[in-house]
Amino acid sequence: MKVVVTGGAGFLGQRLIGELLRRGALTDAAGERRPIDEVVAVDQVAAPATERVRSAVGDVGDAAFMARAAAGADSVFHLAAVVSGAAEADFDLGMHVNLDGTRALLDALRTEGHRPKLVFASSVAVFGGALPEVVTDETTPSPQSSYGVQKLIGELLVGDCTRKGFIDGRAVRLPTIVVRPGRPNAAASSFASGIIREPLAGVDAVCPVDPRTSMWLMSPKAAIANLLHAHELPAGRWTGPRSLSLPGLTVSIESMLEALARVGGDAARSRVKMEPDARISAIVEGWPARFDTARADAMGFVRDGDFESIVRDYAREYAR
């Protein structure tokens, strides 16, 4: 089968492709386990190509490009997005990639006529405004950022195209993924990886939010496992809405820094400078940090054990 990964050159995309190749097979829309013949990494930059991985470089908001890139796909993991901070700073760019891109993909898939599977990486940024202490499966999404609005619109379109029988779509709301390797990005949450990653590499880092702020987090490992689980679950297990919030960990910045100290020592901890930034604080504090993910738990999605293990995993994999 042919698997398309949008955002395939990115961190999560590359990690997902690695895991797809390792597993070698996926369950198709008919419930049959089939070998993966080809993975197409769709992104604005080239992804490493191998015997089974093809890189398709282009603009996901360009319908003609997406129609070519997604042609014949049996399964799609739609990760491509302009991140929160960038979508807020450049409204047109966010709308183009996050909304037009999702529409272009859905149009490409539905005209295929064979009801491909689609896993859509949504975000807890669909929640905002006046929220209960704990967000549940019944809480009304009320995004307070253009990114969150665009992700929620994506969920609605994925849901409607599934209801219409065009695709078999599953949208999962990812917590903030920590620890991301590499360099900071334009996400308002970028610092949450930075305050772990930079100190472990002997580099100073800035924390722009109050240390008492809590965040809803997931490790890259759990994110990949959950994206694949979302794909592999039989359609019959997706009763109710085709969108759900994934299990995460509620962790305060203070606790994150304590875990950093335990893994990297006081020298690492002392590299984090507190420099409050009103713009980033406003965005991050608007994100809910506590969830009851009963539905996802019952469907077998996984939760990280504790934050210190996430830091140790990162240190083992990347900080060598």
Add this chain to the structure above:
Amino acid sequence: MKVVVTGGAGFLGQRLIGELLRRGALTDAAGERRPIDEVVAVDQVAAPATERVRSAVGDVGDAAFMARAAAGADSVFHLAAVVSGAAEADFDLGMHVNLDGTRALLDALRTEGHRPKLVFASSVAVFGGALPEVVTDETTPSPQSSYGVQKLIGELLVGDCTRKGFIDGRAVRLPTIVVRPGRPNAAASSFASGIIREPLAGVDAVCPVDPRTSMWLMSPKAAIANLLHAHELPAGRWTGPRSLSLPGLTVSIESMLEALARVGGDAARSRVKMEPDARISAIVEGWPARFDTARADAMGFVRDGDFESIVRDYAREYAR
């Protein structure tokens, strides 16, 4: 000031334009009451033009046309839409008019740079699926039709463009409007007007749903009053989300037919034939019929008195 009415050649659009001309003035975004110099009726067919009313004929999903039609608008009433049944039958048409059209309008308005007012006619079709007995301001919209999805996406975009300061948007969820004059349309709710309108004109009508089915209804008069109220309310009164459900009446088909008999006599009542239609029943029964509209009530939106008065008003105005 310049006022644009999309769907301006339609029933509600024409009635709204008549009321705008009668009032002669509106409150602008700065809170100042200003005379209406020009009304532009944007529609796919020509609207009657007068000294102060200009007809702009084109495709609301065409961004260039909408940019021209909405240029310089101080206020917009966005009523244009492919109705529920048609959007379900032709997915592309619904997406084009209901989603692209709203985006084209929002893009036109925000590039104006003077933050025009926008009243968006949304629909209770944003609700569906497993619903509580009474839909409240806290109930999560979960549309089960492409029309409902497209309206909810419109609400989200209006809300985000308002948050960003591009426009001053207000989205109101209209109940089913009864009694519409003229001819049946492709809305799944079309029959609800037909079973009153046709018998009063001495014509047979078909009721495709179970008479015990209840619907959430509003008269054309209340709809126009509420669209204008949504516009006139100061921005400070729109705390919280920029979308809300309007007050309506919960009326069973049986009660509607009893009101018909009281106004038009047994002869009129006997012209309605019960012919269940599974497709229409499924759509209409999926719509919620009971609402608690506390927020709209507190904001001064109006509710019809009773259904018989709606029928009498219709008979007096149109059935002569």
